[in-house]
Amino acid sequence: MSCPKVYVIVLMTYLSVVAAGMEFAQLRHLKANAPPGKQAQAARDLIGRLIKERASDFVVLVDETIGPKDRDTFQLSSTVNGGIQIVGTTGVAVAMGFYHYLKYYCNGQRTWAGQQTQLPPTLPVITSPIRITTNDKFRYYQNVCTLSYSMAFWQWDRWEQEIDWMALHGINLPLAFIGQEAIFQRVYLNLGFTMKDLNEYFVGPAFLAWGRMGNIFGWGGPLPQMWITNKLLLQHQILERMRSLGMIPVLPAFAGHVPSAITRVFPNANVTQLPTWSHFNSTYSGNYLLNFQDPLFIRIGQLIIEAMTDEFGTDHIYNCDTFNEMDPSSSDPQYISDAGKTVFNAMVAGDAQAIWLMQGWLFLHSTFWQPPQVKALVTSVPQGRMIILDLASETSPVYQKHESFYGQPFIWCMLHNFGGTDELYGAVDSINKGPFAARAFPNSTMIGIGLTPEGINQNEVIYEFMMENSWRNETRDVDAWVESFAQQRYGYKSDPVSSAWKILMRSVYNASDSHRDHNTVIVSRRPNVGYAEQQDTWYKPEDLFVAWDNFLQSAHDLEGSQLFHYDITDVTRNSLQLVALTYYANMAAAFKSKNTTIILQAGTNITNLLADIDRLLSSNNRFLVGQWIADARLWGTDAGETALLEYNARNQITLWGPHGEIHDYASKQWAGVIADFYKPRWQFFTQYIVELIQNGTYWNTETFGERIMSAVEIPWTFQSFQYPTEPVGNSILIAKELHAKYRPVTREPFFQILGRANKKKQAGKGRSLYYKKYSLL
Numbered sequence: 078m079s080c081p082k083v084y085v086i087v088l089m090t091y092l093s094v095v096a097a098g099m100e101f102a103q104l105r106h107l108k109a110n111a112p113p114g115k116q117a118q119a120a121r122d123l124i125g126r127l128i129k130e131r132a133s134d135f136v137v138l139v140d141e142t143i144g145p146k147d148r149d150t151f152q153l154s155s156t157v158n159g160g161i162q163i164v165g166t167t168g169v170a171v172a173m174g175f176y177h178y179l180k181y182y183c184n185g186q187r188t189w190a191g192q193q194t195q196l197p198p199t200l201p202v203i204t205s206p207i208r209i210t211t212n213d214k215f216r217y218y219q220n221v222c223t224l225s226y227s228m229a230f231w232q233w234d235r236w237e238q239e240i241d242w243m244a245l246h247g248i249n250l251p252l253a254f255i256g257q258e259a260i261f262q263r264v265y266l267n268l269g270f271t272m273k274d275l276n277e278y279f280v281g282p283a284f285l286a287w288g289r290m291g292n293i294f295g296w297g298g299p300l301p302q303m304w305i306t307n308k309l310l311l312q313h314q315i316l317e318r319m320r321s322l323g324m325i326p327v328l329p330a331f332a333g334h335v336p337s338a339i340t341r342v343f344p345n346a347n348v349t350q351l352p353t354w355s356h357f358n359s360t361y362s363g364n365y366l367l368n369f370q371d372p373l374f375i376r377i378g379q380l381i382i383e384a385m386t387d388e389f390g391t392d393h394i395y396n397c398d399t400f401n402e403m404d405p406s407s408s409d410p411q412y413i414s415d416a417g418k419t420v421f422n423a424m425v426a427g428d429a430q431a432i433w434l435m436q437g438w439l440f441l442h443s444t445f446w447q448p449p450q451v452k453a454l455v456t457s458v459p460q461g462r463m464i465i466l467d468l469a470s471e472t473s474p475v476y477q478k479h480e481s482f483y484g485q486p487f488i489w490c491m492l493h494n495f496g497g498t499d500e501l502y503g504a505v506d507s508i509n510k511g512p513f514a515a516r517a518f519p520n521s522t523m524i525g526i527g528l529t530p531e532g533i534n535q536n537e538v539i540y541e542f543m544m545e546n547s548w549r550n551e552t553r554d555v556d557a558w559v560e561s562f563a564q565q566r567y568g569y570k571s572d573p574v575s576s577a578w579k580i581l582m583r584s585v586y587n588a589s590d591s592h593r594d595h596n597t598v599i600v601s602r603r604p605n606v607g608y609a610e611q612q613d614t615w616y617k618p619e620d621l622f623v624a625w626d627n628f629l630q631s632a633h634d635l636e637g638s639q640l641f642h643y644d645i646t647d648v649t650r651n652s653l654q655l656v657a658l659t660y661y662a663n664m665a666a667a668f669k670s671k672n673t674t675i676i677l678q679a680g681t682n683i684t685n686l687l688a689d690i691d692r693l694l695s696s697n698n699r700f701l702v703g704q705w706i707a708d709a710r711l712w713g714t715d716a717g718e719t720a721l722l723e724y725n726a727r728n729q730i731t732l733w734g735p736h737g738e739i740h741d742y743a744s745k746q747w748a749g750v751i752a753d754f755y756k757p758r759w760q761f762f763t764q765y766i767v768e769l770i771q772n773g774t775y776w777n778t779e780t781f782g783e784r785i786m787s788a789v790e791i792p793w794t795f796q797s798f799q800y801p802t803e804p805v806g807n808s809i810l811i812a813k814e815l816h817a818k819y820r821p822v823t824r825e826p827f828f829q830i831l832g833r834a835n836k837k838k839q840a841g842k843g844r845s846l847y848y849k850k851y852s853l854l
Contacts, residue, residue: 103461109323116168119321167323172244215525219252226497226532230708253326256312274338283725291334330395331378378423410453417457497532503586577627584620604762617832680763694748696806702749703800
């Protein structure tokens with residue numbers, strides 16, 4: 078498709094900057110270190126990967142003097158020969174400038190699901206140079222869990238695409254955690270630990286995030302040595318590319334968790350065994366934590382930083398989380414202050430310029446963290462030497478409750494996603510206003526915005542919207558913005574699909590009742606007789622169904638768009654998961670009245686629906702479990718490693734533990750999983766509750782869980798059937814067919830009642846986020 082004629086959204090040649098109220102001299106050394114020429118070349122290469130030979134139409138320069146220090150600036154102007162000149166303070170700034178031009182002059186877009194980057198033969202002219210400066214110093218990216226839920230099995234080609242995406246969206250402070258097991262292994266072996274000790278300590282490839290945070294040990298392992306070595310090599314590629322673009326990678330540090338063999342290697346070590354995490358027992362949880370007064374803590378921490386620096390170099394910023402979802406053994410502020418000092422001093426022992434970047438999730442997950450405890454931890458480090466990620470600012474900002482973190486700098490983050498699940502969800506009103514409110518907060522210490530989803534590859538509109546907060550100087554008219562978004566996404570203006578996106582942004586993407594995107598989707602949760610149908614909808618279902626109608630009305634106009642095929646699959650999938658609610662409601666009512674005929678019919682309806690969803694998802698390459706499993710297997714170097722990797726991949730997205738400890742938390746609505754895991758579960762459940770009625774016995778959740786795990790869930794995780802990695806069928810045609818079949822169902826009174834109930838419900842009032850995160854398992 079050719080790009081429509083240019084329309085201009087920037088009405089001034091210079092956008093004013095909405096800056097936070099405080100600068101931190103201690104952070105000035107956190108900056109791009111690659112020479113300007115190298116950054117410019119990296120940006121040129123990025124542009125070439127997106128638009129191929131048309132990259133020659135763009136002149137790229139890096140000049141750090143064109144804008145204020147500690148913030149990124151880009152300038153766009155037309156050249157005399159019809160090209161576009163992009164000048165940026167860093168390579169990232171240049172990439173931001175290119176993406177701004179692509180979106181707002183050529184109606185283009187680059188997202189996880191694909192790209193619309195076809196340029197017109199003649200580039201639209203910029204009549205007057207445009208200069209845009211970011212509001213803050215930093216744009217952060219990744220949750221420590223993203224590396225496991227989404228990125229666990231990526232090779233370099235996929236990492237290259239993601240780093241491009243980061244730069245285009247302005248990310249200059251990315252987490253860089255790949256390959257750290259090689260460094261920890263090297264240090265521990267030099268200290269006297271054995272390979273057997275470390276094989277029992279390191280977790281499997283799909284669960285590294287939680288091993289690194291001290292939640293579990295050993296589960297999913299042993300970690301193959303070739304994995305450790307190859308990930309080290311991959312980290313070198315990742316860091317080289319990030320730094321060449323002017324990014325500031327965040328490396329890992331020592332949090333204090335150690336192998337249990339420490340009591341043998343260092344008999345006098347002062348250690349505490351932590352409580353078990355989530356629903357795990359002591360077989361794989363209850364890690365050892367070095368006492369903060371033990372000199373060995375500083376020693377190991379120093380060795381880790383020094384070994385990391387020797388291998389990778391350093392940009393002087395490190396992340397570690399000592400108390401992730403695990404309360405300290407004492408609430409005494411002095412104990413907590415000592416803990417923070419020791420963690421930081423261990424970093425400084427290896428790097429005198431070290432900055433500690435800390436996830437603020439711990440302040441949300443339990444009632445343990447009251448103001449005295451929070452203040453004790455964050456002020457244990459000199460002011461400006463710790464940066465806190467206010468991890469879920471769009472739903473649960475912490476800075477407001479704790480005086481802007483008592484003077485420590487923080488980053489306003491959008492968490493958005495838990496477990497890498499697929500549900501359509503967003504809190505757009507909060508995202509639109511929240512960063513501005515945080516910058517205006519009394520004595521604000523905000524220094525950036527960030528993306529901290531546990532998983533990616535979903536809800537792309539929300540991430541596009543959020544990242545424009547890096548330079549927007551006021552809140553947006555969401556309707557006007559999303560109309561532009563739709564045209565950028567498809568390269569074509571279609572009124573029905575524009576209307577659909579507007580409806581979605583007012584409903585599905587505007588959760589304002591404290592609802593968070595925990596996985597409560599009925600089709601992908603273990604069945605239960607007590608499921609509350611309204612817990613997964615914060616909007617009127619008819620809004621989603623009308624948007625579905627409108628997408629299909631645009632199908633003829635947009636059938637050539639890769640991104641439209643993805644979107645119609647996604648919207649249809651989410652609509653059908655809601656249809657399952659009415660079938661389940663019939664089944665639950667019939668169970669109470671002991672009507673086995675209705676139970677069997679409702680069960681058939683659900684399993685037929687799941688078969689239809691699986692067929693739909695099979696038509697789009699972004700919804701195939703085969704790709705996830707194939708990516709995992711590719712890391713294996715022999716049959717044993719390949720089997721271990723496949724088991725890790727299968728277990729994480731289903732049972733999440735040997736006995737379903739966190740089952741369905743990271744569920745995926747992918748073709749293959751729907752057909753061979755979720756559908757058989759519902760078939761088993763249907764027959765099971767019929768037999769309960771026939772035998773005159775009562776429902777017991779624990780007994781049912783044991784039986785379905787044995788009959789359906791565990792066997793699937795050990796299978797080795799290789800699912801397709803290529804799509805089959807036409808997403809639009811299948812969506813039309815399913816719309817004709819199921820749209821009449823959506824007009825049943827059930828959905829009208831559900832819509833009215835959503836206006837009244839309060840989501841999880843008075844409960845911690847940790848409770849809501851895992852309580853439904």
